[in-house]
Amino acid sequence: MxxxxxxxxxxxxxxxxxxxxxxxxxxxxxxxxxxxxxxxxxxxxxxxxxxxxxxxxxxxxxxxxxxxxxxxxxxxxxxxxxxxxxxxxAGPHRGAWVPGPVDDGSIDMAHAAPSAPASVPAAFAAALAELPRHLPQHGYHPAGLPDLRARIAERYTARGLPTTPEQILVTAGALHGVATAFQTLVRRGQRLLTEQPTYPNALDAARASGVRILPTALDAAEPDAWLDAAERALRTVRPAAAYLMPDFHNPTGRLVDAAGRERLAAALRRAGTVAVVDETFAELWLDTPAPPPLASFGEGHVSVGSLSKTFWGGLRIGWVRAEAETVRHLTAVAVRSTMAGPVVEQLAACALLDGADAALGELRQQLRERRAVLLGELRSRLPAWRVREPAGGLVLWCGLPSPRSRALVAAAEGHGLRLAPGPLFGTGHALDDRLRLPYTHPPELLRAAVSLLARADADVEHGAAPPDGAPAPADPVV
Ligand SMILES: Cc1ncc(COP(=O)(O)O)c(C=O)c1O
Missing domain, CATH: 1.10.10.10 (Winged helix-like DNA-binding domain superfamily/Winged helix DNA-binding domain)
Incomplete structure (x- = not known):
């Protein structure tokens, strides 16, 4: 030792x-x-x-x-x-990745979790006005409040995937939906194909189900190379399921176009693989809308969505969309731990979805500006970093000049900046030459964050710890 x-x-x-x-x-x-x-x-x-x-x-x-x-x-x-x-x-078996405290004066660039817009308190006021209608009943709706299931179904239909309310299970956020889908559809020891990198907590949920992960390397600059790799893995391994993010993939931002979805759906069909499609970012297109959901290109796939990124993570409202029969199985599994979702939050979700088109229009405009600020700051302050503009979602996936993301996380902490290391998003300890940065904060905070990031990068570049006697960094703006 x-x-x-x-x-x-x-x-x-x-x-x-x-x-x-x-x-x-x-x-x-x-x-x-x-x-x-x-x-x-x-x-x-x-x-x-x-x-x-x-x-x-x-x-x-x-x-x-x-x-x-x-x-x-x-x-x-x-x-x-x-x-x-x-x-x-954040080693591979560290467990779920949850936001730490955000009240210690640091700037949080580790989590892509926007603060709530004004529509959220307004939706709760509307929910409380609706509540008396529900109080005389028992309030338990294991698959979700009927009005909310209907609204979610309508949005799928509008996105090009005809859906009935019976095809929706309301969950406590997207991660609950993903974990429930893994528990229901994949047995211990079976294979699950994922993109690499991918969303860390989905990997954790898969591992907790005893699933064996089959990562396929994804570089947003070469989306066809990933499709080739996925086709090959599906053909040779025939995994039971796949966990995929075709819509503004977290963290790379990659969008699979309609032709790519055709290819993917065909390969899944040939392999007999069911896809659990995480659409948490699907409505956050910033340039042109995403093609219809992957489930409209092939039968039997399961879509998972959420209000966490379009409205607020604190709502804890997500859903699964699948064939009605599958939704019954998923509901039976979800009920074991949650019984039913809270009525007031679901009523608020109904109000938010009623105004979603206008709210999303505003959010997209805000995100476009923030994406431009973060990109511009990074290109001018850290020109050796490689950054591509994603067509949607909430994050930039930066290529670093050398494997240094863990060292950057450590250095940034001392400057009051919280970061997530690249390896968190993969299996094993690869991806140390990558860093995910969200553009969810207001412009002035993004500028302050990049300024602290540039200092941390200089610390790493010039030999780790800042020189003794170096002036203490200015307090970050929060
Ligand atoms: C791809 C992806 N899926 C699921 C989640 C979790 O969403 P929720 O808060 O709805 O559980 C996140 C949150 O960051 C995410 O990025």
């Missing part, structure tokens, strides 16, 4: 005098940088708290708090009686 002495780690950490307080956070930040860039190799046992405190002339409580922060953030693990060991956050 590799260990590092207190003296050696203290040398690597250096002087913390010029760092922004609190001291324990600065110490944790330096250690993160050392783990991220490999100077403290993964699995190394960190020195005992008392010894490190003495070597750094800090109090033991400071070191204890720094180790606790490292453990909380996944940069260290504690083994009972054996000590504290360097680790990497």
């Amino acid at each position: 590799e260990t590092t002495s207190a003296r050696r780690l203290a040398e690597l950490v250096g002087d913390l005098a010029g760092e922004r307080p609190p001291r324990y956070a600065a110490l944790a930040q330096r250690v993160r940088m050392l783990v991220a860039d490999g100077r403290v190799p993964l699995g190394t046992r960190l020195p005992a708290e008392r010894e490190l405190a003495a070597a750094l002339t800090l109090s033991r409580a400071t070191v204890t708090a720094a180790y606790a922060r490292l453990r909380d953030d996944g940069w260290a693990t504690a083994r009972q009686g054996a000590g504290t060991f360097a680790a990497l956050p």
Whole structure:
């Protein structure tokens, strides 16, 4: 087992005098940088708290708090009686990826989760006005409130996929829909084809179902290469299911055109593979609307949607669209854990969908401006990075000049900027040369974020930790 002495780690950490307080956070930040860039190799046992405190002339409580922060953030693990060991956050089996606190003054560029528009409180006011109509009944609707199922079905029909309310199951967000679909349609040990990269929590849900993941490499610059790879994998492996995002794929932004959907649907049909199609971003087209849903190109596929990105994640309203028979199976599985969704939120969702066309028009306009700001800032401040303009969705998938996204995450933390490392979006530890950046924030915050990102990139470029005595970074604008 590799260990590092207190003296050696203290040398690597250096002087913390010029760092922004609190001291324990600065110490944790330096250690993160050392783990991220490999100077403290993964699995190394960190020195005992008392010894490190003495070597750094800090109090033991400071070191204890720094180790606790490292453990909380996944940069260290504690083994009972054996000590504290360097680790990497967001490894392949780390579990679901959930937003951390957003009230600590940092800018959150890790999550692509927009704040709520004014239509959300208005929709809740409308929901409360409707509520008395429901109170005399028991309020349990296992597949969803009939009015909401009808509205969701109408939107599918308008998008080119004729749908009845019986074909809709309302869920507690898209992830609940995806997880329910995996539990219902794929058995333990069966194969699930995914794009690589993909949405991390779907990978986690698949693993939790005991499914074996079959990743297929996707580069938005070469969409046909992915189609070729997917066709090959479907032909040779015949996976039971596929988890796909043809509409503004998260994180690459790739859109599969109508001809590509034909090809994909044909390959799925030949392989007997059912697709679970995550359409969380489908309505967030920014240039031209997406083609009709993949399920309109082939029978039996399951579509999953959500109001989280079009309105607000805090609503926890999503859905699954499938054949009515499949919806009955999905409902039976969902009921085991949730019984039914909350009535008030579903009434609010009805009100939001009634005004969705106008609201989405405004949201798209806002996102176009923000996409342009983030792209422009990155191109001028970080010209060595490769960034493509996605035709929709909420994020840019940046190519870095070298594998450095983990080191960037660690460096950015010290500047008050929260990032998600590229490897989070894949299986294994690949994709360290990629970084996903959302353009969900207002322009001034995006500019502040890129300015902090450029500082973090300079730290990484010029040898990890910022030089001792460097001026403390300005407080981020939030
Ligand atoms: C592709 C994708 N699917 C599903 C989700 C989860 O959505 P929800 O909040 O509706 O569960 C997200 C959220 O980031 C996502 O990006």
